[in-house]
Amino acid sequence: MLLSNLLEYMGIERNRLHMSWVSSAEATKFIDVVTEVTEAVRALGPNKYFIKDQAKVA
Amino acid sequence: MLTYIDEIRAASARLLQEGAVEMVVGFRQGSQPMMNEPCLIRRPEDVDTLVWDSHCGINLTNYLTNRKEKIAVIAKGCDARNIVTHIIENKIEREQLYILGVPCQGMVDKRQIAMRVAGEITEVGESDTEIRVQTTRGEIQTFAKAEVLQQNCTLCTHRNPVLYDALIAEAVSEQTVDRYTDVAAIEAMTIGERQQYFQDLFAPCIRCYACRNACPLCYCPTCFVDEAQPQWVGKGQDAVDVMTFHFLRAYHCAGRCTDCGACERACPVGINMRVLTKKLEKDCVNNFGWEAGLSPDVRPALDTFNLDDPDKLIK
Amino acid sequence: MSDWEPKIVAFLCNWCSYGAADLAGVSRLQYPPNIRVIRIPCTGRMSPKFALSALRNGADGVWVSG
Incomplete structure (x- = not known):
């Protein structure tokens, strides 16, 4: 929780980091969470702020 | 606060003489003004090199990590809290330490002073409330201590050590600040x-x-x-x-x-x-x-x- | 930009969510293909370094699941 607060404090949108608790028997909950996480991140758009530029390898 | 040093030296000398500790961690005059440096004192005759003034901001807990001998350490409020953290994290045993607690009224931010004076500072002195600096241009300027404290000191709510074996002076009043x-x-x-x-x-x-x-x-x-x-x-x-x-x-x-x-x-x-x-x-x-x-x-x-x-x- | 799909790095605990992902597959359940799963032995293995590494290397989101 402190991590996500600090991330947001530094300018990384809160919804980029998700945590959940899914039992190995909860396949349906797993799918729900995957969908939810995907939609939340899709709504935010691409992460541009915190990406390190990599040297382009030919 | 300026009189603390006599008590610090006396207590350090006594502890070393009695063999209660093998060394004392404290401050000595640095090579530049306003830059006191940490020092480890092992012989009672060396305690006179110890100093205490408004430039002792370095955290002495750094010098305790994983030490095996018995140590006396001079601790401000923040130092004492870091010593507690060290004890919790098993970086040193409580029994190894003799903590000389020093009530603290804040340490001076040398950057703020350097910014306010022209030229390089060659000498520095202080009273209970003021800092006096002399520069290479021969000018003497004084500042109220309260105005040139480190920012964290102005916001400090634990100026008195939380854990100590002996308190060097009477506890100071704590601040209530946001x-x-x-x-x-x-x-x-x-x-x-x-x-x-x-x-x-x-x-x-x-x-x-x-x-x-x-x-x-x-x-x-x-x-x-x-x-x-x-x-x-x-x-x-x-x-x-x-x-x-x-x-x-x-x-x-x-x-x-x-x-x-x-x-x-x-x-x-x-x-x-x-x-x-x-x-x-x-x-x-x-x-x-x-x-x-x-x-x-x-x-x-x-x-x-x-x-x-x-x-x-x-x- | 319309064809952009988020890339999400999922750190899944071997015993919990990884099992759930496996079960979802075995049960032929459909879910969004945006996650890239990294199996960790336990959520206790998770470290803030992992999350930051993922973001630094271009992930759009990080998901930790126990």
Whole structure:
């Protein structure tokens, strides 16, 4: 929780980091969470702020 | 406060003579004005090199990590809290320590003074309330101490040591201040403003790791920035690397930082990286009611589970 | 930009969510293909370094699940 607060404090949108608790028997909950996480991140758009530029390898 | 030193020297000499401790960790005059340096005193006849004034901001807890001998240490409020953290984290045993507690009224920020005077400072003196500096141009200027304190000292709420064997002088009154105005100001910004704020804040960083070395919490044998396999963070001055370094360093101090100000004090380019550790400190207080280093008998918030811990984050 | 799909790095505990992902597959359940799963032995293995590394290397989101 402190991590996500600090991330947001530094300018990384809160919804980029998700945590959940899914039992190995909860396949349906797993799918729900995957969908939810995907939609939340899709709504935010691409992460541009915190990406390190990599040297382009030919 | 200026009279503390007699008592410090007397107590140190007595402890060394009695053989109660093998060494005393304290401050001696530095090679430059306003730069007192830590020193380890092993012989009673050397105690006269010890000094105590408004330039003893370095955190002496750094010199206790993994020590095996019996040590007397001179501790301000923040030092004492870091010593408590060291005891909790098994970096030193309580029995090894004789803590000479020093009530503290704040340490002077040499950068603020340097900015206000023209020329280089050659000599410095002080009274109970004022600092007097002489510069290479021969001018003498005086400043009220309260105006040139380190920022963390002006916001300090634990000026008296929390743990000590002997108190050098009478306890000073504690301040009641709102510690988190700067944190709240950043929290109030929009996400874009915050990104810009931190980019600007860390832009001058030269990655010298002075903040890490001065920090009493940063005692890992191999810091994550030095690990090469995997390499968590690049070694250059790339903005994202710099930010990752400061982010993770601050995060490693979560629930442990006492805001002693050693990191900011050590920074050669004057970055106030304390806004990160203070944010964590604020969250710890608000969510877990935890302040670091107040008692060696209480387990820290981040290594205990409590049914009341906030868990809204977890789906 | 319309064909942009988020890349999400999912750190899944071997015994919990990884099992759930496996079960979802065995049960032929459909879910969004945006996650890239990294199996960790336990959520206790998770470290803030992992999350930051993922973001630094271009992930749009990070999901930790126990």
